[in-house]
Amino acid sequence: MDVQEAIRSRRSIGKVKPDPVDRALIEEILEAGIWAPNHAHTEPWRFWVMTGEGRGLLGRGYAEVALAEAVDQLSDEEAEKLRDANMKKAFRAPAVIAVAVSPSEKAVVPEIEEYAAAHAAVHNMLLTAHALGLGAIWRTGAPTYHPKMREAFGLAGKEELVGFIYLGYPEPLPLKAVRKPFAEKTIWVTE
């Protein structure tokens, strides 16, 4: 698959089969991530690959966030239900890669650019997953940035999660995509 085809045909795929993903494919995806552009060679990213019961790392994060944010006083049974429902979210795909930005301590690069590099890494990974015939989706949501989620992943200092890449073999579903023409977003400056 050439780059143009990969860019145009990649879609976010949330529904995947439970079959495990080969480690070699996941390694190719990680390799693509680390070749993203990054200012001053800071390589400001960290990855966690979660498979099998390992997905409980993310599940516990979701559960801790949900419990911390519960407005009502919960009975033990209600708390257990909430915990289980949130834990399940991490099991929507056979493999999940958490990606964090780890901004350089040297402050040579503005933090916004460290995020840009981490986001570019995620997109490299999504394109590679697609080219390898896998389905992938970049998921975030408010729990991603919650202190309890940071705690679950042991983030330090300025580190932040930038998303979770859910990965698996795609279910054969029709995929829709809409984009406005680039002309609506573009000004050509020639003089």
Ligand SMILES: Cc1cc2nc3c(=O)[nH]c(=O)nc-3n(C[C@H](O)[C@H](O)[C@H](O)COP(=O)(O)O)c2cc1C
């Ligand atoms: C930073 C970021 C966060 C996202 N978070 C979610 C999410 O939490 N849940 C979700 O279903 N899709 C999420 N998406 C995927 C978008 O919904 C998706 O890219 C968009 O609908 C366009 O579809 P396409 O990727 O198939 O072109 C996210 C995308 C980005 C860039």
